[in-house]
Amino acid sequence: MTPGFIRPFWPAPANVRALVSTRKAGDARHxxxxxxxxxxxxGLPAEPVWLxxxxxxxxxxxxxxxxxxPAADAAWTDQPRRVCAVLTADCLPVLFCDRQGNHVAAAHAGWRGLLNGVLERTVDAMGCPSAELLAWMGPAIGPKAFEVGPEVRDAFLQRDPGCTAAFLPGDGDHWYADLYRLARRRLNGLGVRDVRGGGFCTVNESERFYSYRREGEETGRMGAFIWLAE
Known part of the structure; x- marks a missing residue:
């Protein structure tokens, strides 16, 4: 384990390098x-392509x-030493690679991007058969901390009536949303079957992660990075 960083536990090819910073590594915005x-x-091989x-x-x-x-929420590449990067502090970072080690991508999936198809757009941009892709979900707000209004649940159900299990009753008319479950369902629906990661909570793991919901605008950001080694 590298201090200050999480390295995905997934069966990626040896030339695929990926990591996510924690708050112990400092604010990635700097x-x-x-x-x-x-x-x-x-160990980044070059300046990341910031979004x-x-x-x-x-x-x-x-x-x-x-x-x-560029104004975007995901980046991909098929060339070595090009670092794809996204910054998060409750939203879900999703890293991708193909089993041959020819393509990688990083996506920033808050609930709006997830609802509107950022993961689908990322998979399309990579140009690989979805069955050949691996995905890893990094630190995000957990299902016991992400309380949303009924309009958020309704919007997801309108797109996918089968996602009801990703929402549990909260206070009043609010609901607790499981970003990990929603993302996994979207990825599986695309044919991406090997989806790893999840299980973090940026809100409740205060010593490890930044959290916008817990700390507000002044909070820092974690960086999620992926690249192809030469």
Missing amino acids: WRDGSESPPRAA TQVHGTAVVAAHDQHDAP
């Missing part, structure tokens, strides 16, 4: 703005030329 360098333990995340579904190629962080 790595993005250049005020701090990533810890050496991260301006907007809770949308746009996906960019990390190997394209980007003069400024």
